[in-house]
Amino acid sequence: MKHGLYETREAWLRAARDAMRPWFAEAGHPLPYMVHLSVGWPSRGGTAKRNRSIGQCFDGRISEDGFPHVFISPTLPETKPERILDVLLHELVHAAVGCEAGHRGEFKACAQVLGLVGSMTATTAGAELTERLERLATVLGAFPHAEIQIGKGRVNDPTKPAGPDSGEGPDDPKGDSGPRKQGTRMIKLTCGNSECPTMDEKTGAVYTVRTTRKWLEVGVPSCPCGAPMTERL
Secondary structure: OOOOOOHHHHHHHHHHHHHHHHHHHOOOOOOOOOOOEEEEOOOOOOOOOOOOOOOOEEHHHHHHOOOOOEEOOOOOOOOOOHHHHHHHHHHHHHHHHHHHOOOOHHHHHHHHHHHHHOOOOOOOOOHHHHHHHHHHHHHHHOOOOOOOOOEEEEEEEOOOOOOOOOOOOOOOOOOOOOOOOOOOOOEEEEOOOOOOOOOOOOOOOEEEEEHHHHHHHHHOEEEEOEEEEEEEO
């Protein structure tokens, strides 16, 4: 883990938030005076093998001080700060427009103005925004973090206690003594067109398929609307 200008992950995230404030003002959706930022597990799906949740925003109305809380998953790698920043940006959009908007309406409008693309439930940074985030990451310096790798070695479920009683003790014949052999992993792809005609008006769900990494290396499938599919993390 490399240390740069900031000693903690939260300090790095706060600096990123403050650098992004003018972006939201320009988009017509200013951020609240305070947005609490932490690296931590989302309330659900944070350790899932598929469709893992990598960020979550809690509305300020359920916070004692009235300000939103944003959590960024510790499974994101510190080697890709621009990805951490685009996940942060997505969650800050929720904080700016209010969580009641879900991923439609004001959320979608603000996200697209800022440069987030793809399915609104799993956005990524467009080309221009990626360059902007890369420049910001350079200014911020190293993200003082170490990725938690679910399923690597003996770390399979951080919510499950370690020790003989859990079947993970070193002397337990059922214990996990090293990395397990990984089977074929099906990867979820969704339409990358934010205006896809297959989108469900109520849920925001779009056309979805699953395939393996092997076939993705051959070629990326397309949605019936003609847009290329994108991998959902």
